[in-house]
Amino acid sequence: MNTSTEATRTAPHSDDFQIEALSPVMGASIRGLDVSIPLSEKIVERLKQLLLDYKVLCFREQHLSLDAQLAFTRCWGTPLEHTMADQLAGVRNHVQIATNVGPDGKPNGKNPVATAMRWHTDRSWRPDPALATLLYGVETPRTGGETRFCNTSKAYEALSPAMKLLIDGLRVVHSVAYSRRAAGGPEATKYELHIGQPTPHPLVRRHPETGEKAIFLGSHAWMIEGMSEEDSRTIIDELMAFTTQDAFVYQHPWRRHDLVIWDNRCTLHAATPYDTAREVRITHRTVVQGEPTLQSEQA
Numbered sequence: 001m002n003t004s005t006e007a008t009r010t011a012p013h014s015d016d017f018q019i020e021a022l023s024p025v026m027g028a029s030i031r032g033l034d035v036s037i038p039l040s041e042k043i044v045e046r047l048k049q050l051l052l053d054y055k056v057l058c059f060r061e062q063h064l065s066l067d068a069q070l071a072f073t074r075c076w077g078t079p080l081e082h083t084m085a086d087q088l089a090g091v092r093n094h095v096q097i098a099t100n101v102g103p104d105g106k107p108n109g110k111n112p113v114a115t116a117m118r119w120h121t122d123r124s125w126r127p128d129p130a131l132a133t134l135l136y137g138v139e140t141p142r143t144g145g146e147t148r149f150c151n152t153s154k155a156y157e158a159l160s161p162a163m164k165l166l167i168d169g170l171r172v173v174h175s176v177a178y179s180r181r182a183a184g185g186p187e188a189t190k191y192e193l194h195i196g197q198p199t200p201h202p203l204v205r206r207h208p209e210t211g212e213k214a215i216f217l218g219s220h221a222w223m224i225e226g227m228s229e230e231d232s233r234t235i236i237d238e239l240m241a242f243t244t245q246d247a248f249v250y251q252h253p254w255r256r257h258d259l260v261i262w263d264n265r266c267t268l269h270a271a272t273p274y275d276t277a278r279e280v281r282i283t284h285r286t287v288v289q290g291e292p293t294l295q296s297e298q299a
C-alpha cells in the first residue's frame, strides 16, 4: 500500500463547500467538495439533508473513477445492479456506462434509449423502487442532452382538494413490460421481466424521510387497481400532464464533470435529445436501493 497516497485520500474535508440553488423549483449545485475522497459522517449527513431539501444536487467539477463513484454511491445506501447492460455500453462494478462513441472514436449517431426520454422514476417497476440515482457526465454535449426533473411533491401540493380526495388511497400497477412497449422499445430484458413482475404502488406516495406527499407515476405506471386500462390511462395521462408542467420542472444543462444525484421518491426525470452524430455524451450511472413503497405507507 502506498501510504502517501492513502494519506491524501483520507485527508479531512472542509465542510465550507458552497451551495447554490439551481432554480426556484428545486435543485442545488455544490462547489468546493471533492467527492472522490472518503467523506466524513458529518458531511454525508449534511449532504443527505441537502438532498431532502433540494431533491436534486449537482456536484461540480468532479473527477471520478468508476470505483470512486461507486464508493460515493455507498454513502447514500446500497448500490443496485444494472438491468439494461445489453442495451448500453456496459457495466463495471455496478456502474452503468452509456456512450454514443463508436469503435472508431467518433459519435455514432445512436440516440439514448427511448424509455429514458419519457418521464419516469427509476425502478418503479420494482416493489422497492430506487431511492436515488447518481449520473456523472464524463463528456457532455455543448448543446442539448439536458436532463429534465419534475418536483412531484410540489405538483401534489398544487392539486385541487377534489383531485387530492379522488386519488388519495389509489394504487397504481407499474410494469416494465408495459413501459418499454409503450415507448416503442427496447423490449424489457429477460432479467428485467424476471425481477419486474407488475407491481402496485400508492399513487400518492408519502416520502419515508420528509413525510411529504408526492404524485408517484411516470412511464412505468400502467393501470390503476380496480379500474379498466382505458379509465386508468385517462387519469394517469391527466395527472402526468399536470405534474410535468413547466411550473414544477427544472431542466439541468450539463457541464462536463457534473455529478448529479436525484431523489427518485419525489421527482420524475427525462432525458432530452442532442445531436448524436456530432456531439459526444458519455455518462456513468449508479442507482441506490430504495424501500418497498407499500410497507412505508403502512408504517
Ligand SMILES: [Fe+2]
Binding pocket: 116, 120, 121, 122, 269
Ligand atoms: Fe432514469
